[in-house]
Amino acid sequence: MITPNDILGALAELVKGKFPGEAVYENLCPQGFTRPCTLIELDGCEGDAGFGTGIVELRPVFTMTTFVPVDEYHHSHLEELHRRQMVLTGLLLPGFIKVQDRAPKIVKLKLASGYECDTVTITFSYTLTRKDFLDMEQHPSMGELHLRQEATTYG
DSSP: OOOHHHHHHHHHHHHHHHSTTSEEEESOOOTTOOSSEEEEEEEEEEEEEEEETTEEEEEEEEEEEEEOOBOTTSOBOHHHHHHHHHHHHHTTTTSBOOBTTBOOEEEEEEEEEOSSEEEEEEEEEEEEEHHHHHHHHOOOOOOOOOOOOOOOOOO
């Protein structure tokens, strides 16, 4: 079973391959982060349990934000920012990404631009069985548990 966190990790690996040596942050950028870099965030996830008998469709949404150095007014070199946005978009053009033994398909892309950063928002779609969720709920047994009790009397 793959989770949205697995997809986030696969996206991070794709970005690291395109921008070697640059930081790729997952879900949070630290204060004073290094530029240029990319931030990948899980924005949410929708699901549809009525997709089929015993099947659940998940549609996680991620945003990849690219940053370049800024000037004293906190403006970026816009041409470089837009170029990086296109490079990130190009990573998604096959229409899917490989995550473990699965390939969630990309069903929606949205690009947005600003003076400090550009974003690419991606919606994926993939299906799981209800059994996948039940298997995740089960916890391994603790095995053997040894207890030692001591009684103290006062008096």
